[in-house]
Amino acid sequence: MTVIQRKERERNARLKLIINAASDTFAKLGYHKTSMDLIAEKAELGKSTLYYYFRSKEALLITVLETGLKEFFETLENRISSESSTIDKIKSITITGAEFFSKNKNFFNFYVYLSAHPSLRKVVYKKFQPIIYKKLEVIKNVLQQAQKEKLIEQLPIEEITRIYGSLVMSMGIFTSPATTKKQLLKRAEMINEIFLNGIKINRDN
Amino acid sequence: MTVIQRKERERNARLKLIINAASDTFAKLGYHKTSMDLIAEKAELGKSTLYYYFRSKEALLITVLETGLKEFFETLENRISSESSTIDKIKSITITGAEFFSKNKNFFNFYVYLSAHPSLRKVVYKKFQPIIYKKLEVIKNVLQQAQKEKLIEQLPIEEITRIYGSLVMSMGIFTSPATTKKQLLKRAEMINEIFLNGIKINRDN
Amino acid sequence: MTVIQRKERERNARLKLIINAASDTFAKLGYHKTSMDLIAEKAELGKSTLYYYFRSKEALLITVLETGLKEFFETLENRISSESSTIDKIKSITITGAEFFSKNKNFFNFYVYLSAHPSLRKVVYKKFQPIIYKKLEVIKNVLQQAQKEKLIEQLPIEEITRIYGSLVMSMGIFTSPATTKKQLLKRAEMINEIFLNGIKINRDN
């Protein structure tokens, strides 16, 4: 058994090695400018070895994305459930976003790039949209809970989820690499402020 | 004189032809998957003819983007100035966005894809960030005017401009191709509603 | 008549303009790296105009060479006939070479490059070998005269002509562009010294 276990562990280590090398390089150069040669070099492995672990470049890409998104959503869920008041749960979503993006600036950019890439969108959407939608449920649930508690307006839940989601995402997309974590956190607070209270002074209309 | 004018006109027609072919194909397949051969075929021209008009594929790309963005911002400026009340001016921004995106679904996506692509970002940013920032002034000015008129809160103007900008952009990015113009316009209205009024029920937070 | 003459003069001016532009660019970049576009640009003419005056790039090349070689041999003949003693005539050959090469460093290099280029050699040889051989007669005649006057050994005339020719040429070929005219003239003197007297101390061999 121990032999099998060791093999398993070694295999996982190799996988992680490749995924990391690929993730870094994809993020730095983009999917199309990253060659399998380069990934192999970064991973200090023979190129054919990549093909031993992954059917194709695209398969490798998918695993890279899967890994990154999983990490993000796990962090998010943990964070949300660590807050007790519903309003704080909402707020924690942008905060988590800010923290994650400042740590993984490139990863998100890379995800956006893929979502926007016509020839890859199909792959990305088919594979990840379901996951993301399921994960976005986390956000939706929080907002729904807030509606139930009459903390926020009874606007269509899908739409406000989408809008809030966009605001969180926008931190990952429209933020220059030079932005510091501190700035990002400030930005997150302002997003919360506006999302919750709006910017108009007299509330009629 | 007329000869020169006619040549000029013919030249412009050819340019437009190429730009359109390129724009369509870039948007459909993405920059990297679009070959010059394909563009030439679409434009019903010899491949070398493309190189007669554009130094490189990248130069063509830049012109395509330039053309698209110019069109968008021109529409935006016209629309804003056609509204009289400041609040309506603000609202018209998302509306214009919704209209433009529903007409040019692919173009925007394509712009995002480029902004997010590491190896092209430099080109895109260097060339377009200045233009876009100058153009975003239009939005900033409207919001500033609203602050002057005490219609909206005195929050940092740069930040709220960015946030509002993101919301407008998000319509272009996070919207599936299947979304109709009507749906998009509804979404624009909700964005305005939330941006202006927030979603929280009691305003003290 | 005057109209025709003027036309003729204009035509010649144009021709000279093109030949100069081509000569400069060929010499600077080599034949293959020089495009017709570049020559046209240098000559400040439309590219098609080159084709009005020359059937092809190769035809232009031939004219460029013709012009250069004609100039060289004219200078050479003048110089030789200006000397009275036969030994001085011989010496003047290398001197003239040194002077010409220091003024036209690139041209000669360029000629060598063509002679050595397999795919152009045929053209160059067919066209110029006869001319050059005829011109080399000038050198041969001088050497022959020296033999008749018993100034030099009765070695096979063809061979010593070839060897002396090589020595003259070598100044054009194996000389770095940095070499000054003064250095080149010194070198010419030494070539003469060695060619005439050899380097061995005791003449029996």
Add this chain to the structure above:
Amino acid sequence: MTVIQRKERERNARLKLIINAASDTFAKLGYHKTSMDLIAEKAELGKSTLYYYFRSKEALLITVLETGLKEFFETLENRISSESSTIDKIKSITITGAEFFSKNKNFFNFYVYLSAHPSLRKVVYKKFQPIIYKKLEVIKNVLQQAQKEKLIEQLPIEEITRIYGSLVMSMGIFTSPATTKKQLLKRAEMINEIFLNGIKINRDN
């Protein structure tokens, strides 16, 4: 171990195969007219295979030259050291040249063509001038030894080396492909005769 050795041997065989194919074709058609396709075809390999072994066409060129020059100078050194008298050592230089050129007619021509090509000269010079200069030392040393032994005049060593070198080279350059080995050897003898003894009858002046 044997596996590694065999791989090494196979690799070298492939390299040699490619270098030979390239060398032949370069010499026959010239660098610019030789396409990588053609070399691949000659070597009976896929074109991409060439790029597996050589970074670029230029890199291949450099290796071709390196190989050829190395062979020439090795032959030369062996030959020189096999002669015992200094005068015979000098003479052996032209003889070796004649032999090498008659065996590698094209190679030398090709080297000249490259040296004279403006856009390649930089590459060729940077890489090979040092090697050649170091190798020419061999010739210089022999001549210097002859001066020490008072066998030849005390003329500036650099200059006479250059001149003798040019004479050797000229056999490679100014010799038509039709010239036989016998003719070339005769020519070499005459070069030696003239270089050592000059052509003038009375040695004063």
Add this chain to the structure above:
DNA sequence: TATGAATGAGGTTTCATTCAT
């Protein structure tokens, strides 16, 4: 006479993938 516009043919290089060991 002069030229802007157009292009076919061909060049170098890249790269994901396969395969034999």
Add this chain to the structure above:
DNA sequence: CATGAATGAAACCTCATTCAT
């Protein structure tokens, strides 16, 4: 398990030349 070697397909780009005006 791991990989060095090989390659087909396709990409971007260049350029001599032609043609209509």
